[in-house]
Amino acid sequence: MPRRISIGFATIFVVCIIWFLLTTGLGIIPSGRFPSPAETWSALIHVSGRGYGGGDLAMHVYNSLRLVVMGFLFAIATGVPLGLLMGWSRRAEAVINPIFLIIRPIPPLAWIPLAILWLGLGDAAKIMVIWFSAFVPSVINTYAGVRNIDRPVLEAAYMLGMPKFRFVSEVLVPGASPMIFTGLRLSLQASWTTLVAAELVGAFYGLGRVLNVAQQDLYPGMILVGMIAVAILGWGTTRLLGVAEAWALRWNTAALAAKG
Amino acid sequence: MGVIQFSKVDKVFGPRATGFRALEDINLEIRDKEFMAIVGPSGCGKTTCLRMVAGFEAATDGVVSVDGTPIKRPGPDRAVVFQQFALFPWKSVYDNIDLGLRNQNVGRADREARISAILNLMNLTQYAKHFPHQLSGGMQQRVAIARAYVLDPDVLLMDEPFGALDAQTRVVMQEELVRLARKNPRTVLFITHAVEEAVYLADRVAIMTRAPGRIKEVLDVASIRNAENWDSYEKIEDVMDLESFVHLRTHIWRSLREEKAAQHV
Numbered sequence: 001m002p003r004r005i006s007i008g009f010a011t012i013f014v015v016c017i018i019w020f021l022l023t024t025g026l027g028i029i030p031s032g033r034f035p036s037p038a039e040t041w042s043a044l045i046h047v048s049g050r051g052y053g054g055g056d057l058a059m060h061v062y063n064s065l066r067l068v069v070m071g072f073l074f075a076i077a078t079g080v081p082l083g084l085l086m087g088w089s090r091r092a093e094a095v096i097n098p099i100f101l102i103i104r105p106i107p108p109l110a111w112i113p114l115a116i117l118w119l120g121l122g123d124a125a126k127i128m129v130i131w132f133s134a135f136v137p138s139v140i141n142t143y144a145g146v147r148n149i150d151r152p153v154l155e156a157a158y159m160l161g162m163p164k165f166r167f168v169s170e171v172l173v174p175g176a177s178p179m180i181f182t183g184l185r186l187s188l189q190a191s192w193t194t195l196v197a198a199e200l201v202g203a204f205y206g207l208g209r210v211l212n213v214a215q216q217d218l219y220p221g222m223i224l225v226g227m228i229a230v231a232i233l234g235w236g237t238t239r240l241l242g243v244a245e246a247w248a249l250r251w252n253t254a255a256l257a258a259k260g
Numbered sequence: 261m262g263v264i265q266f267s268k269v270d271k272v273f274g275p276r277a278t279g280f281r282a283l284e285d286i287n288l289e290i291r292d293k294e295f296m297a298i299v300g301p302s303g304c305g306k307t308t309c310l311r312m313v314a315g316f317e318a319a320t321d322g323v324v325s326v327d328g329t330p331i332k333r334p335g336p337d338r339a340v341v342f343q344q345f346a347l348f349p350w351k352s353v354y355d356n357i358d359l360g361l362r363n364q365n366v367g368r369a370d371r372e373a374r375i376s377a378i379l380n381l382m383n384l385t386q387y388a389k390h391f392p393h394q395l396s397g398g399m400q401q402r403v404a405i406a407r408a409y410v411l412d413p414d415v416l417l418m419d420e421p422f423g424a425l426d427a428q429t430r431v432v433m434q435e436e437l438v439r440l441a442r443k444n445p446r447t448v449l450f451i452t453h454a455v456e457e458a459v460y461l462a463d464r465v466a467i468m469t470r471a472p473g474r475i476k477e478v479l480d481v482a483s484i485r486n487a488e489n490w491d492s493y494e495k496i497e498d499v500m501d502l503e504s505f506v507h508l509r510t511h512i513w514r515s516l517r518e519e520k521a522a523q524h525v
Contacts, residue, residue: 150344156348158334159339160363161363161364166362175348
């Protein structure tokens with residue numbers, strides 16, 4: 001096992017020991033404020049088995065994950081092309097930028113009440129809010145990525161007489177791709193943040209729903225289970241994106257290595 | 261065919277009346293299959309001349325044409341080799357060279373044959389699958405030259421192509437370019453500020469004044485090269501020692517020095 005990974009496991013192990021000592025072992029933190037490892041474990045068993053907050057853990061995870069993936073995919077399917085367009089065409093940028101300047105300062109979470117008013121407590125409202133929040137970083141980073149492509153590289157493409165579609169797919173997109181992936185990572189984070197917030201406000205299932213019900217029930221163990229579940233899912237999806245990035249940017253790792 | 265013609269070309273960057281006057285009354289004809297080098301003090305607009313032929317810049321006044329047709333936009337009939345190589349870093353060496361041929365809808369078998377021929381000619385065969393950043397600067401510029409040559413262009417535009425290379429690599433590349441240009445002659449417009457390079461490579465050398473750039477004089481190198489049989493020498497340093505070479509080089513040096521001196525007055 002590589003050294004870094006073993007150190008990482010050791011750190012987590014030590015944190016768990018301290019957690020145990022502070023709660024169960026020495027009793028410094030009362031269990032009403034923060035759950036002990038045992039309470040957290042029993043909450044996990046509770047939600048996985050009998051279920052909690054309207055469903056069992058698998059169902060909550062499935063619902064949250066599904067909404068994040070859908071919202072995220074909608075956001076990048078619209079945001080990346082728009083960013084390409086704005087980066088490429090000064091005219092498109094001139095038209096779209098003012099709208100952005102107005103919408104951008106609005107925190108994505110501020111759209112939640114409106115979304116619920118329009119679409120109710122179901123999936124549609126959440127997908128819409130995730131879309132709003134994940135859309136902006138996709139657009140802005142894609143736009144910056146296009147603007148960052150070396151001018152001689154673009155001129156080389158003009159010189160070679162590229163058909164339009166091939167110019168977009170083989171020059172603009174790969175040229176902007178390092179920044180596009182930065183945007184996707186930010187979009188993914190925004191998706192999780194927004195999802196949990198949206199589910200906290202109102203939902204029938206999902207990890208945010210678990211957190212919300214557990215808070216009302218004064219059930220710290222269950223709150224922690226919800227938080228840990230969100231953390232693991234967020235980490236896992238980011239990791240998947242990282243794998244896709246490493247594959248798509250193989251040429252760039254060579255480039256970065258060459259620069260030293 | 262590939263005759264490049266500048267007639268009464270002015271170039272002003274910014275507003276016509278108040279902008280920066282880069283070029284003034286450029287008149288120059290580059291004959292078919294001729295290797296023309298333009299030298300001049302930095303900032304004299306020599307690269308702008310090339311960019312106008314490439315179609316990246318438009319003349320403010322006058323006409324730049326190839327075979328009598330005024331240039332409107334960039335195109336594969338005028339292949340460019342850039343100082344900074346400008347390869348597509350996300351494409352392999354092979355795919356970089358292939359792209360221009362695909363754009364011309366050349367059939368697969370034909371493309372493969374042409375690419376493997378040019379890879380072979382440029383000693384790149386074993387690097388076909390490498391990404392540009394895995395190669396040295398000299399290798400990258402070989403790829404860029406291959407990418408231009410494979411298109412079989414009428415006109416080859418080279419903008420200080422060896423300016424970013426170290427001295428040893430540069431010499432090797434110059435020798436290879438001579439070999440390539442003699443074997444497979446094209447109309448070449450070659451921009452440089454290295455006087456030896458211009459004299460060694462070109463059939464004619466145009467000397468430009470400082471900005472606003474004008475053509476100060478055009479020297480015929482080819483007749484001297486042929487008379488003195490430069491091409492019988494394999495190494496660049498042997499040619500550079502010849503009296504005829506030194507004479508031409510010194511002449512150009514003096515001419516450029518005058519421009520430099522005038523700049524400081």
